[in-house]
Amino acid sequence: MGRRFSGIIPRPAHPRTMATAVPTTPALDDLRADFPALDQEVRPGVRLTYLDNAATTLKPWPVIRAVQAFDAEYPANVHRGIHTLSERATEAYESAREKVARFIGAAEVEEVVWTRGTTEAINLIAQSWGRTFLKEGDEIVLSDLEHHANLIPWQMLAKERGVVLRFAEISDDGRLEPEAVERVLSDRTRVVAVTAMSNVLGTVVPLEPIVAMAHDRGAIVVVDGAQGVPHRAIDVGRLPVDFLAFSGHKMCGPTGIGVLYGRRELLEAMPPAWGGGSMVLRVSREGAEWNELPYKFEPGTPPIAQAIGLGAAVDYLSRLDSEAVASHERSLMEYAHRRLAEVGGVRILGPEPEYKGGILGMDVEGVHPHDLAQLLDRHGVAVRAGQHCAMPLHHRLGLPATARASAYLYNTTDDFDRLAEAIADARRLLHDRRPRRPA
Amino acid sequence: MDDAFYREELLDHFDSSPHRGRLEAADLGADLDNPLCGDQIHFEVALDAEDPGRIAAARFDGHGCVISQAAASILAEQVEGRPIAEARALTADHMIQWLGIPLTPARRKCGLLALRTLHRAIDQGTPGAPAGSGSPA
Numbered sequence: 001m002g003r004r005f006s007g008i009i010p011r012p013a014h015p016r017t018m019a020t021a022v023p024t025t026p027a028l029d030d031l032r033a034d035f036p037a038l039d040q041e042v043r044p045g046v047r048l049t050y051l052d053n054a055a056t057t058l059k060p061w062p063v064i065r066a067v068q069a070f071d072a073e074y075p076a077n078v079h080r081g082i083h084t085l086s087e088r089a090t091e092a093y094e095s096a097r098e099k100v101a102r103f104i105g106a107a108e109v110e111e112v113v114w115t116r117g118t119t120e121a122i123n124l125i126a127q128s129w130g131r132t133f134l135k136e137g138d139e140i141v142l143s144d145l146e147h148h149a150n151l152i153p154w155q156m157l158a159k160e161r162g163v164v165l166r167f168a169e170i171s172d173d174g175r176l177e178p179e180a181v182e183r184v185l186s187d188r189t190r191v192v193a194v195t196a197m198s199n200v201l202g203t204v205v206p207l208e209p210i211v212a213m214a215h216d217r218g219a220i221v222v223v224d225g226a227q228g229v230p231h232r233a234i235d236v237g238r239l240p241v242d243f244l245a246f247s248g249h250k251m252c253g254p255t256g257i258g259v260l261y262g263r264r265e266l267l268e269a270m271p272p273a274w275g276g277g278s279m280v281l282r283v284s285r286e287g288a289e290w291n292e293l294p295y296k297f298e299p300g301t302p303p304i305a306q307a308i309g310l311g312a313a314v315d316y317l318s319r320l321d322s323e324a325v326a327s328h329e330r331s332l333m334e335y336a337h338r339r340l341a342e343v344g345g346v347r348i349l350g351p352e353p354e355y356k357g358g359i360l361g362m363d364v365e366g367v368h369p370h371d372l373a374q375l376l377d378r379h380g381v382a383v384r385a386g387q388h389c390a391m392p393l394h395h396r397l398g399l400p401a402t403a404r405a406s407a408y409l410y411n412t413t414d415d416f417d418r419l420a421e422a423i424a425d426a427r428r429l430l431h432d433r434r435p436r437r438p439a
Numbered sequence: 440m441d442d443a444f445y446r447e448e449l450l451d452h453f454d455s456s457p458h459r460g461r462l463e464a465a466d467l468g469a470d471l472d473n474p475l476c477g478d479q480i481h482f483e484v485a486l487d488a489e490d491p492g493r494i495a496a497a498r499f500d501g502h503g504c505v506i507s508q509a510a511a512s513i514l515a516e517q518v519e520g521r522p523i524a525e526a527r528a529l530t531a532d533h534m535i536q537w538l539g540i541p542l543t544p545a546r547r548k549c550g551l552l553a554l555r556t557l558h559r560a561i562d563q564g565t566p567g568a569p570a571g572s573g574s575p576a
Binding site: 368369370371374375385386387391394399400401429430433 | 445450454474475476477478479502503504505506546549
């Protein structure tokens with residue numbers, strides 16, 4: 001089945017007319033013009049409605065141009081050549097690191113380690129810090145909300161080192177109460193690793209009390225910021241987490257670039273997880289002396305264009321009024337909850353809008369999530385269906401799979417109107433013709 | 440094109456299949472699921488009393504999307520009366536041809552789950568999970 005894309009069409013100069021039921025700032029409407037992928041038909045006559053932002057966000061022109069400029073104008077390796085292009089590449093690459101450090105409130109730029117993404121960052125913590133400092137009987141506290149990226153690396157470590165995993169349980173509406181974390185903390189707790197925002201339910205986790213109670217026990221706190229950081233949920237200058245992992249592509253940046261933020265003392269004490277070029281200062285046949293932070297953890301040629309692209313994404317996000325963006329996303333979620341309540345058979349999973357970010361987990365009666373995603377695609381509505389790399393959470397919810405619509409700063413109430421209409425259509429097709437199945 | 444996914448015939452297989460349920464006594468059976476989508480299939484067959492190399496009846500049970508369940512229904516219909524060896528030799532191409540719709544890579548796993556379950560049942564050579572956990576035939 002060939003799916004036809006109309007390709008990237010530069011947005012016309014005239015402003016898009018959008019009927020919105022809740023007020024959005026004009027700046028946010030205009031901002032859609034910055035995202036060329038928004039302006040397309042997924043097949044003739046069917047416009048794209050992009051609601052799969054928790055999987056990956058679209059890229060604005062400044063990011064696309066920054067990546068293209070590197071490849072077209074100064075595609076040189078970094079930290080190596082003493083020639084003009086290499087110096088230009090190194091400067092752009094390292095200034096991206098500074099931008100990211102400022103964006104998350106890191107005290108020092110050396111605390112920002114590039115990785116391929118959130119998953120690699122958490123694996124780095126488990127493989128380096130975990131294998132060095134954890135021993136048999138030590139405990140790691142996770143929650144029921146965790147994405148596999150913040151579960152499997154710890155399971156692998158637990159198996160290898162005899163470390164015990166304990167799970168803070170969520171409430172029936174998908175919230176993680178600090179008390180639930182408190183209940184599984186013990187004198188053996190060495191790590192509390194939690195997400196800042198559930199990728200399935202959108203639950204925003206109350207990190208402040210969790211960080212305080214973990215530190216009281218002498219445990220370090222690892223935050224999976226894949227969903228939280230794109231919504232500017234964490235400032236490590238204000239909230240003293242020990243490690244923070246996140247991905248560039250969920251915050252307008254390219255794929256293949258992510259960040260491990262770690263407190264300097266912790267990073268200093270950790271051995272490299274991987275060996276190779278540029279992570280060493282002096283090398284003999286017998287051994288090597290590690291390079292300084294953050295290069296100790298970055299062997300080989302890094303994803304240079306992607307890092308520069310992430311720097312451009314951070315510039316883009318930093319220019320926006322973060323309060324206005326947050327309030328836009330909040331009102332979108334409130335609108336979505338109201339609007340979908342009008343469609344029969346839709347159960348919204350997870351907490352009320354005040355306890356969550358821009359993620360809408362759904363169970364539609366009589367329509368399997370895969371069928372729903374496929375039927376929504378007929379209307380050009382892009383959502384995710386499945387278990388979203390969170391199988392334990394789905395067991396807890398008692399659902400084999402769910403559908404997820406997720407919003408970012410460029411979404412509008414129109415997008416949720418189209419989602420609601422498309423769901424109603426899917427229900428008419430699959431649910432309303434039943435029940436003919438024998439009881 | 441896309442509408443073919445949800446054409447009447449497939450929807451009938453999905454929600455009104457005469458092959459959904461359990462046999463009184465199954466000779467071969469197995470369970471499989473698609474861990475990433477949550478589709479689950481139990482597939483079982485009874486062999487012909489007079490010709491034990493031949494499948495007399497087939498039933499399936501489980502839950503999941505239209506494609507996974509309709510494929511199980513079509514497969515049950517198709518294997519009744521066939522020799523076991525022939526059923527074991529069925530391929531993905533047969534299944535996709537019977538479904539009569541193009542499958543994207545993501546939906547292939549749904550469409551082929553029942554066939555994989557049947558193959559497992561034959562390879563294991565046991566009745567699999569006992570009847571009673573699913574809805575009656």
